[in-house]
Amino acid sequence: MSLGTTIRVTRQRQVLLDELCKLYTHPTADELYQIARKRLPRISLGTVYRNLELMAEHGMIQKLEVGGTQKRFDGNAAPHYHVRCLKCGRLDDLNLPLDLDLDRQAGELTDFTILRHSLEFTGICPACC
Amino acid sequence: MSLGTTIRVTRQRQVLLDELCKLYTHPTADELYQIARKRLPRISLGTVYRNLELMAEHGMIQKLEVGGTQKRFDGNAAPHYHVRCLKCGRLDDLNLPLDLDLDRQAGELTDFTILRHSLEFTGICPACC
DNA sequence: GTGTCTGCAAACCATTTGCATCGGT
DNA sequence: ACCGATGCAAATGGTTTGCAGACAC
Numbered sequence: 001m002s003l004g005t006t007i008r009v010t011r012q013r014q015v016l017l018d019e020l021c022k023l024y025t026h027p028t029a030d031e032l033y034q035i036a037r038k039r040l041p042r043i044s045l046g047t048v049y050r051n052l053e054l055m056a057e058h059g060m061i062q063k064l065e066v067g068g069t070q071k072r073f074d075g076n077a078a079p080h081y082h083v084r085c086l087k088c089g090r091l092d093d094l095n096l097p098l099d100l101d102l103d104r105q106a107g108e109l110t111d112f113t114i115l116r117h118s119l120e121f122t123g124i125c126p127a128c129c
Numbered sequence: 130m131s132l133g134t135t136i137r138v139t140r141q142r143q144v145l146l147d148e149l150c151k152l153y154t155h156p157t158a159d160e161l162y163q164i165a166r167k168r169l170p171r172i173s174l175g176t177v178y179r180n181l182e183l184m185a186e187h188g189m190i191q192k193l194e195v196g197g198t199q200k201r202f203d204g205n206a207a208p209h210y211h212v213r214c215l216k217c218g219r220l221d222d223l224n225l226p227l228d229l230d231l232d233r234q235a236g237e238l239t240d241f242t243i244l245r246h247s248l249e250f251t252g253i254c255p256a257c258c
Numbered sequence: 259g260t261g262t263c264t265g266c267a268a269a270c271c272a273t274t275t276g277c278a279t280c281g282g283t
Numbered sequence: 284a285c286c287g288a289t290g291c292a293a294a295t296g297g298t299t300t301g302c303a304g305a306c307a308c
Contacts, residue, residue: 133283135283137283139281158273175274178272178274198272199272199273200269254266
């Protein structure tokens with residue numbers, strides 16, 4: 001975590017944020033690395049991970065804590081829901097309104113202080129059948 | 130996947146299922162390995178992973194696709210929701226009724242065929258503050 | 259000039275897998 | 284006896300980290 005220090009505007013940072021915001025595919029770190037390489041051939045995977053982590057900490061992007069082996073990233077920082085295809089792993093946004101009442105209901109049933117929730121649907125995408 | 134073959138009743142399988150069903154902590158594979166070792170000192174971590182995977186495929190237990198670096202397992206095979214502590218990672222059951230209407234609503238907003246959903250709350254547990 | 263950021267390579271850690279042997283049926 | 288299951292150790296794959304040089308400010 002580095003919330004106390006200055007964030008410098010580097011070329012790598014600019015390109016990563018720019019490319020991530022252009023995509024609606026919720027790419028993995030490696031997918032974004034492959035894309036960024038076209039503009040910055042010498043960028044390293046380590047830099048991609050460090051910057052995605054940093055930008056997520058600062059609320060500029062979202063690190064999605066969803067199913068699957070790899071983490072995915074979302075240029076849209078506003079909380080929203082997703083659908084994942086069971087067969088191909090494709091992850092789409094879902095236009096279902098955020099249900100903030102869920103947090104209140106959950107809070108009444110537990111001793112935890114509820115901060116937020118994440119909701120992910122699983123299904124089969126049109127391309128997979 | 131091995132849904133077409135016979136499942137044998139081995140001592141390792143019995144112990145793992147028995148111990149998992151006694152716990153309400155949603156252990157990781159390694160935590161369950163440490164517990165099982167007390168009864169079967171020669172059991173291997175590979176066997177733990179293989180059996181948890183197999184039992185999940187057969188619907189005897191649940192593999193939880195939730196946040197965090199390690200997968201967690203639940204001896205309760207019936208779908209239900211969870212709360213995770215942001216600080217210590219503790220994962221508790223949440224007594225909120227399963228909302229099956231969510232799948233219907235989601236289905237109307239996407240081309241995916243919705244099969245199920247997972248809902249995880251994030252908060253701070255009483256022990257952490 | 260100072261302190262952050264980068265590329266590179268090595269390290270890490272959860273999980274998976276190949277293989278010879280064991281054991282349930 | 285057959286074939287699935289096990290223990291062991293090595294391999295895998297995503298992610299993190301240490302370090303010396305580069306760059307933003």
